[in-house]
Amino acid sequence: MGGRVLRAGFLLALLFGAGWYTWTAFTELSYLSSAGRLGPGFFPRIIGASLVLFLAYSVFADLRRASPESAISPYWRTAAVLAILCAVFVGLLDLIGGLLAMVAFMAGSLWFLNRGRTLHNALVAILLPLTIYLVFSVWLKATLPRGLIPLPF
Amino acid sequence: MEVLNHLLLGLSVALTPINLAYLFAGVMIGMIVGIIPGFGPAAGIAILLPITFGMDPTGAVIMLAAIYYGSMYGGTITSILLNTPGESSTVASTFDGYPLAQQGRAGPALVMQAVASFVGGTIGVILITVLAPLFAQVTRSFGPPEFFLLVMMGLATLIVMVGGNWRYGLISALIGFALGTVGVDLETGQTRFTFKSAEMIGGIDFIPIAIGIFGLGELYYALYMGLHLKGSGGIVRYDKEPRFWPTARDYVETKFSLVRGSLLGFVIGVIPGAGATVASLMAYSLEKSASPTPEKFGKGAMAGLVGPEAANNAASAGAMVPLLTLGIPGSASTAVLLAAFILWGLTPGPLLMAQKPEFAWGLIASMYLGNVALLALNIFAIPLFVLMVKLPYRILAPAVILVCTIGTYSVNGSIIETWLMFAAGLVGFFMRLYGFSPAALVLALVLGPLAEQSLRQTLTISGGTFGIFLDRPMSLWILAVTAVVLVAGILMRRRRLRR
Numbered sequence: 001m002g003g004r005v006l007r008a009g010f011l012l013a014l015l016f017g018a019g020w021y022t023w024t025a026f027t028e029l030s031y032l033s034s035a036g037r038l039g040p041g042f043f044p045r046i047i048g049a050s051l052v053l054f055l056a057y058s059v060f061a062d063l064r065r066a067s068p069e070s071a072i073s074p075y076w077r078t079a080a081v082l083a084i085l086c087a088v089f090v091g092l093l094d095l096i097g098g099l100l101a102m103v104a105f106m107a108g109s110l111w112f113l114n115r116g117r118t119l120h121n122a123l124v125a126i127l128l129p130l131t132i133y134l135v136f137s138v139w140l141k142a143t144l145p146r147g148l149i150p151l152p153f
Numbered sequence: 154m155e156v157l158n159h160l161l162l163g164l165s166v167a168l169t170p171i172n173l174a175y176l177f178a179g180v181m182i183g184m185i186v187g188i189i190p191g192f193g194p195a196a197g198i199a200i201l202l203p204i205t206f207g208m209d210p211t212g213a214v215i216m217l218a219a220i221y222y223g224s225m226y227g228g229t230i231t232s233i234l235l236n237t238p239g240e241s242s243t244v245a246s247t248f249d250g251y252p253l254a255q256q257g258r259a260g261p262a263l264v265m266q267a268v269a270s271f272v273g274g275t276i277g278v279i280l281i282t283v284l285a286p287l288f289a290q291v292t293r294s295f296g297p298p299e300f301f302l303l304v305m306m307g308l309a310t311l312i313v314m315v316g317g318n319w320r321y322g323l324i325s326a327l328i329g330f331a332l333g334t335v336g337v338d339l340e341t342g343q344t345r346f347t348f349k350s351a352e353m354i355g356g357i358d359f360i361p362i363a364i365g366i367f368g369l370g371e372l373y374y375a376l377y378m379g380l381h382l383k384g385s386g387g388i389v390r391y392d393k394e395p396r397f398w399p400t401a402r403d404y405v406e407t408k409f410s411l412v413r414g415s416l417l418g419f420v421i422g423v424i425p426g427a428g429a430t431v432a433s434l435m436a437y438s439l440e441k442s443a444s445p446t447p448e449k450f451g452k453g454a455m456a457g458l459v460g461p462e463a464a465n466n467a468a469s470a471g472a473m474v475p476l477l478t479l480g481i482p483g484s485a486s487t488a489v490l491l492a493a494f495i496l497w498g499l500t501p502g503p504l505l506m507a508q509k510p511e512f513a514w515g516l517i518a519s520m521y522l523g524n525v526a527l528l529a530l531n532i533f534a535i536p537l538f539v540l541m542v543k544l545p546y547r548i549l550a551p552a553v554i555l556v557c558t559i560g561t562y563s564v565n566g567s568i569i570e571t572w573l574m575f576a577a578g579l580v581g582f583f584m585r586l587y588g589f590s591p592a593a594l595v596l597a598l599v600l601g602p603l604a605e606q607s608l609r610q611t612l613t614i615s616g617g618t619f620g621i622f623l624d625r626p627m628s629l630w631i632l633a634v635t636a637v638v639l640v641a642g643i644l645m646r647r648r649r650l651r652r
Contacts, residue, residue, distance in 0.1 A: 010583045014328070021331055024346060033341045037613055040338035040345055043605040047334065051327045054320060079377040083579060086369065086554050090571050093562065102555055109551035113381055128552055135204075136563055142203050143566035144559065 003072045008063050015055040022048030085109050097147025102129030163514030172212045176519050179216035180526050183223020187239045188541050194224040195485040196368035199360050200560035210497035211512050215519040217493050221486050222469045226527045229266045230538050234389045242429035242465040245437040249457030254389040256453050260397035266462045267531035273463030274524040276415035277470025289478040293503040297610035298621055298628045303481050304604040306635040310426030311593050313642035322590040329594040332357050333601020352569055359492050359599055361561050361574035366591045368557040370581020381547040407459040410440050418464030422471020425483035429465040436464030477501055485592040488599040
């Protein structure tokens with residue numbers, strides 16, 4: 001039952017987005033340009049209308065029948081926690097900088113996924129981010145977030 | 154003779170020490186990307202794209218292409234030793250690869266898959282060498298109607314041949330097209346769906362979406378399915394077996410499978426949208442029907458491993474033909490490669506081989522060398538890759554998230570794009586969970602602007618009638634090929650469902 005609700009939520013979210021897209025295409029974008037050619041609204045109108053049509057049919061057709069894959073996996077919490085940790089990680093990037101955010105994310109994730117191996121996890125949580133920092137920032141000179149208080153090195 | 158001269162030019166480019174180093178790095182990374190379940194070449198190439206920013210364009214593309222075809226080799230190791238395909242294109246290799254390993258023939262299976270991959274890859278590159286210039290000549294006469302039909306053909310093939318629910322595949326492609334319309338309309342200069350944000354005027358960047366959908370989305374799905382709890386306990390110990398090398402009989406019995414798989418794989422690879430997964434599954438069916446002992450398939454038939462392996466590698470080579478000569482990628486991975494080309498200021502299409510011969514032929518020549526390097530790696534460095542297989546997913550998963558996030562940020566130093574990648578990861582997870590087609594979304598996102606522009610130009614030329622698609626001989630040819638491919642796809646799908 002929970003799986004069906006989740007599936008319905010996903011399909012309805014897509015339908016809502018498609019509805020907004022189509023509404024905008026029809027109300028704000030013209031079908032023809034001022035020169036009389038096909039305008040900026042031509043393609044989005046076709047795409048949007050088709051999307052709404054197929055999504056509405058999917059919501060109607062798929063939710064009527066309960067499929068065997070409706071049950072939620074017992075491991076959903078693991079995926080959800082990792083997704084939340086990832087969001088926190090992205091949020092921390094501009095606050096504490098790339099290197100510290102990486103260490104914090106690895107420490108949190110390994111504490112959750114690989115419990116009971118404190119020393120091992122601590123080593124991985126420090127060495128892997130350090131390696132990535134050196135590869136991206138020092139060797140490749142790629143842009144990494146510096147944070148509100150940049151590191152002295 | 155001209156082809157030979159071009160190839161020599163390509164070899165002179167590919168054989169420089171720096172390009173050889175990039176090539177070797179690419180095949181190594183490709184092998185690793187192939188081994189990690191739920192982490193495909195599309196995400197691998199997209200994440201490593203920022204690493205190539207300081208490189209010469211030819212060297213960069215040589216490395217990224219090597220990741221692409223290298224992953225085809227790597228995915229099979231886990232298929233044989235763990236019954237877990239590293240890539241969707243190596244699913245068919247589990248059917249007979251794992252039973253062979255269980256029978257104490259993991260060593261011969263690993264060597265034969267390396268040989269088959271090498272033969273398939275090399276035949277594929279030979280066919281590119283011969284056919285790509287001819288293809289480029291033919292496609293020079295292509296106009297907007299042909300380009301529009303080719304885009305539609307690629308997406309239709311992908312939707313019908315790969316994945317489960319075709320309606321969800323179509324919705325995925327439409328979402329990709331919709332995302333592709335964000336930004337400035339190139340013909341009128343009007344902004345569309347930008348929320349009046351300056352960052353959105355240039356459109357939705359493809360790289361964060363690809364990394365999110367193929368990197369994070371697949372990873373969340375793997376965790377959701379409990380992959381982090383699976384250890385490497387089920388791995389077959391090939392090093393404890395009495396015999397590592399295949400017998401003469403193995404080679405003799407599979408020589409025709411190698412050729413059949415390679416040719417079939419190349420043809421399937423050239424068709425936009427079909428790709429290596431379809432090629433390997435079709436090759437498996439072909440081998441089974443051609444075998445005098447089809448009852449042995451699924452129980453450890455060497456031909457059941459060799460045919461699909463040759464096919465998926467030949468297909469990955471074949472997929473380079475529409476990419477190089479038309480600028481139309483046939484799969485998510487080649488779509489990322491196209492994005493890399495564009496980032497480097499290279500415009501793949503009918504004129505690329507004439508205008509940038511050192512680049513196009515350098516890339517083709519590097520594929521010959523890459524296949525040799527991969528053959529050697531696959532036979533002599535197996536212990537190294539088995540170590541990778543043994544790395545627990547509960548450690549790999551956060552490491553992959555780390556690389557995805559930092560890789561995305563470093564492309565443009567944009568936190569908004571990093572959030573976009575995160576959101577794409579969530580959408581990718583649900584798409585994977587409910588049987589949508591992430592590949593169709595990404596392909597449509599990349600090809601959307603081309604599809605829109607060519608459709609508008611076509612209708613302007615024709616005065617608004619769609620009859621133009623039937624008036625032009627090349628358009629008619631493309632429509633005919635599309636019809637054949639779609640009918641074949643529908644028949645394949647029905648056969649699958651009946652089973």
